[in-house]
Amino acid sequence: MGGDHGPPVTVAAVVDYLHRSPGTDIILVGLPDAIETELRTIRAATSDRLRIHPASEVVGMDESPALALRGKKNSSMRVALNLVKSGEAQACVSAGNTGALIATSRFVLKTLHGIDRPALAVVLPTIKGHTYVLDLGANVDCSAEHLLQFGVMGATLVSTVENKEKPSVGLLNIGEEEIKGNEVVKQAAELLRDSGLNFYGNIEGNDIYKGTTDVVVCDGFVGNVALKASEGVAQMLSTYLREEFRRNLLTRFAGFVALPVINAFKRRVDHRRYNGASLLGLRGIVIKSHGSADSHAFGFAIARAVDEVRGGMLHHISERVAQLPHHSKNSSSYSQPLAEESPA
Amino acid sequence: MGGDHGPPVTVAAVVDYLHRSPGTDIILVGLPDAIETELRTIRAATSDRLRIHPASEVVGMDESPALALRGKKNSSMRVALNLVKSGEAQACVSAGNTGALIATSRFVLKTLHGIDRPALAVVLPTIKGHTYVLDLGANVDCSAEHLLQFGVMGATLVSTVENKEKPSVGLLNIGEEEIKGNEVVKQAAELLRDSGLNFYGNIEGNDIYKGTTDVVVCDGFVGNVALKASEGVAQMLSTYLREEFRRNLLTRFAGFVALPVINAFKRRVDHRRYNGASLLGLRGIVIKSHGSADSHAFGFAIARAVDEVRGGMLHHISERVAQLPHHSKNSSSYSQPLAEESPA
Incomplete structure (x- = not known):
């Protein structure tokens, strides 16, 4: 749900990116209401290239990674990573809680053969x-x-x-x-x-x-x-x-x-x-955006x-x-x- | 013998310091010829406040600390630290090889009771x-x-x-x-x-x-x-x-x-x-000047x-x-x- 600023940053960035890059489709994962509100605000809409995938929870920026991992099985972060695991998405980009993203990515995606720990x-x-x-x-x-x-x-x-x-x-x-x-x-x-x-x-x-x-x-x-x-x-x-x-x-x-x-x-x-740190060594591509990133x-x-x-x-x-x-x-x-x- | 620049920096700094600070005496430790040449160049002379104590060797800036410690028992650094140990000097200031200064200080002065390692x-x-x-x-x-x-x-x-x-x-x-x-x-x-x-x-x-x-x-x-x-x-x-x-x-x-x-x-x-890092934890005061320090x-x-x-x-x-x-x-x-x- 987008780091310190939430959908106003991430949704605007995604819409802008899709305009510039014809070859990519994007799935917005999070609270559907919040995402739809933001899409309306910037006069954008879903399409065959821009889908919303619902998630009912959000990991707080200061939340304990361990608690987020155990307690929030339907967080936007976890759901997005599940989409990567299932092959529905090819990468996950998140501006959320770094510790939670690393812990959840590692749990959901697992590391590649021969890699002990993911690295940022x-x-x-x-x-x-x-x-x-x-x-x-x-x-x-x-x-x-x-x-x-x-x-x-x-x-x-x-x-x-x-x-x-x-x-x-x-x-x-x-x-x-x-x-x-x-x-x-x-x-x-x-x-x-x-x-x-x-x-x-x-x-x-x-x-x-x-x-x-x-x-x-x-x-x-x-x-x-x-x-x-x-x-x-x-x-x-x-x-x-x-x-x-x-x-x-x-x-x-x-x-x-x-x-x-x-x-x-x-x-x-x-x-x-x-902006955009690569979380490497996982069985899927995960990019960590700075929490305070603007849409640019x-x-x-x-x-x-x-x-x-x-x-x-x-x-x-x-x-x-x-x-x-x-x-x-x-x-x-x-x-x-x-x-x-x-x-x- | 004064780091990257040698006596031209250290001797000038010492002479200047003595002018400004009446309560301090200084012993210049090193190759007497080099020190005397530099004193003449800046038209200064030894006095009851400024003595020369001879040392016949110099530790190179890139020399191995272990080799300097074992091999150069009459280096300016070692002799200066011996003066601190004997109580003839109350502190040693050096712009020389950092590793050699730490190793030699530790060997000559020993650490204080309760301190395992000196720290800079x-x-x-x-x-x-x-x-x-x-x-x-x-x-x-x-x-x-x-x-x-x-x-x-x-x-x-x-x-x-x-x-x-x-x-x-x-x-x-x-x-x-x-x-x-x-x-x-x-x-x-x-x-x-x-x-x-x-x-x-x-x-x-x-x-x-x-x-x-x-x-x-x-x-x-x-x-x-x-x-x-x-x-x-x-x-x-x-x-x-x-x-x-x-x-x-x-x-x-x-x-x-x-x-x-x-x-x-x-x-x-x-x-x-x-400038002037404190080497702490020894039975004597040792100050490490940056090797590239000027006389100021x-x-x-x-x-x-x-x-x-x-x-x-x-x-x-x-x-x-x-x-x-x-x-x-x-x-x-x-x-x-x-x-x-x-x-x-």
């Missing part, structure tokens, strides 16, 4: 362009095998949606020469080196934004802290800059003159372009889902995981035949 | 002012007890040098509601809650720069990644901004008008003011050392650690009588 990959801007960082989905206490799987999934995502044949993969580590990282990261580096991936080696936090590699692998704890710290710095710098421009009449005038430049700068770091941003999340479906990402991930040297040892307890891997 | 605390700017983050000294694979000790040392540092009676302490964690952090962090939160510190609770990466707490506690891996990622973002944003101002004649004119504002902004985020920045590192000595920080840390509930259980194997704790 986000796109971040770099000096050169952009990079994919995973995990940002709260996978804490990761093993070296998990980090290896993240590397495989991240590289497959980039090769699928960016058409890069051998994306480079960096392992997020610390800079001290002698003491290169903790034990898990050291082991992960060895596994990645033997994985057949284009493994660049260890990288440091600043390499994320330098764009040193196409993919950055880290555990969910480190990834979350790095991302939030980055947001904090950007916020602080923008507050400082605003304050300096507002200091007196002269600086206000300077700000007025510089406004077009500042605005161009803001467009360049507009995080809406990067939500459109990017839909486009990402379509790209992953068209690129056959699930199939590629399965193939790559199967090629890993240690593959059979680390296969998941969730493993099942790949029946619903490429829903028609 | 840096000052970072926030929207409100600044905050102290530790560990940034590559303590990876930390236990909950280590994080507790970092909290105690960080709070003591702030109360000593900032005169804050009950500095607030935050534990760096991730944002997911249900799955709050890894096991070690969960246990550390419990220990911090029972520690008698002004424990704020869990904080997230962006809270560092919001200035939510006076002290931010994290393991050295997470701290390093967060800091480097922050530097990366700041670097990327400043590159973007410069590029936008250089786009064409009009934007260059805007940049010219806005120059005083941009410069005021730059002064505000000038990291040189924050190096002066701040000297001032920090003097503040810690004058505030009696080692004594305060020992007192606080002794008050911890679990203190005796977690005391260090390095423990020794506190003979050289407050060298005269």
